[in-house]
Amino acid sequence: MVQIDDKLISLDIFERHFICDLPKCLGACCVEGESGAPLEDEETAILERIFPVIKPMLSKKALEEIEKTGTWEVDVDGDKVTPIINGKECVYTYFDDTGVCKCSIEKAYNEGLIDFKKPISCHLYPIRVTRYSDFEAMNYHQWPICGPAKVLGAEIGVPIYKFLQEAITRKYGAAFYHEMEEADKILKERGSDDSDN
Numbered sequence: 001m002v003q004i005d006d007k008l009i010s011l012d013i014f015e016r017h018f019i020c021d022l023p024k025c026l027g028a029c030c031v032e033g034e035s036g037a038p039l040e041d042e043e044t045a046i047l048e049r050i051f052p053v054i055k056p057m058l059s060k061k062a063l064e065e066i067e068k069t070g071t072w073e074v075d076v077d078g079d080k081v082t083p084i085i086n087g088k089e090c091v092y093t094y095f096d097d098t099g100v101c102k103c104s105i106e107k108a109y110n111e112g113l114i115d116f117k118k119p120i121s122c123h124l125y126p127i128r129v130t131r132y133s134d135f136e137a138m139n140y141h142q143w144p145i146c147g148p149a150k151v152l153g154a155e156i157g158v159p160i161y162k163f164l165q166e167a168i169t170r171k172y173g174a175a176f177y178h179e180m181e182e183a184d185k186i187l188k189e190r191g192s193d194d195s196d197n
Contacts, residue, residue, distance in 0.1 A: 002014070002180075002183045002187070004176060004179045004180065004183065005176070006134065006135045006136060007135065007136050007137075007138055007172070007176075008135055008136070008137045008138065009138045009180070009183075010137075010138060010139045010140055011187070012139070012140035012160070013127060013138060013139075013140055013159070013160045013161050014159055014160075014161060014180075014183065014184050014187055015159065015187075016140055016150070016153075016159065016160050017150060017153030017154040017156075017157065017158055017159055017160070018126060018146070018149050018150060018153040018158065018159075018160045018163050019149055019152045019153040019156060019158050019163050020146075020149050020152075020163075021148035021149050021151070021152045022100050023098070023100070024148035025145055025146065025147075025148050025149065026099055026100050026101060027093070027100050027101030027102055028101070028145040029125060029143070029145060029146070030089055030090050030093045030101045030102075030103065030122075031088050031089040031090075031093070031101050032088075032143075032145055033084075034075075034087075035075040035076070035077075035079070035081045035084065036072075036073070036075070036081035036082030036083055036084045036090050036091075037081060037082045037090060037119045037121050037122050038079055038080070038081055038119070038121040039072055039079075039080040039081055039082065039119055039121070040080075040119070040120060040121075041080065043072075043080075043119055043120070044071075044072045044080055046116050047071040047072050047082075048071050048072075050105070050108070050114045050116055051066075051071050053108055053113050053114055054092065054104050054105060054108050054113075054114070057094060057104040057107060057108065058091065058092070058094070058104060059085075059094065061085050061086075062085060062091040062092070062093075065083050065084075065085050065091050066083060066091055069083045070083070071083075082119065089101060090103075092104050092105050094107070103118050103122065105117070105118045105119075106118045117170075120167070120170065120171050123164075123166075123167035123170060123171075124164060124167045124168070124171060125141070126140055126141045126142070126143070126146060126149075126160065127139070127140065127141070127160065127164060127167075127168075128140075128141040129171075140160060159184070161177075161180050161184070165177060168180065
């Protein structure tokens with residue numbers, strides 16, 4: 001583990017490679033899983049605020065689910081999450097012409113309609129953050145559906161934290177990301193020193 005401030009970061013985040021490969025996975029992370037995307041407390045209010053803007057982008061089934069549950073819900077574990085349709089895709093998704101599942105929130109953001117890119121848990125994936133009383137743990141969530149992302153990341157040589165630079169900076173700030181870069185250099189130097197012995 002690497003500690004920066006009150007964050008404990010799994011070594012996997014520095015050592016494993018990852019780049020989303022949407023043409024191969026088809027956005028499966030927005031469809032698979034037992035519940036929707038985890039939400040920060042303040043994000044529930046944001047979803048309520050932006051809903052009128054993204055509503056026209058959503059499917060009939062999504063709107064029916066939101067009508068029943070609201071723009072967010074509490075899952076069986078007591079966590080605030082995005083609602084899902086029939087145990088599958090997030091209500092805020094849409095499918096493009098090639099069958100790739102994408103985020104309507106991010107689409108609205110990219111079109112300049114809203115100022116919220118998407119839930120930070122989605123932006124940070126495959127990093128999952130767990131909060132404890134005295135610290136936060138940042139771990140790599142491994143999922144078979146992300147196999148193509150691991151292959152592409154390894155081919156290009158991009159570690160998880162570099163792939164997620166924008167998301168990490170959004171969540172923790174540029175200084176924190178810079179400290180991750182420095183930690184990565186130290187880890188590589190130690191690895192090189194060990195290999196020389």
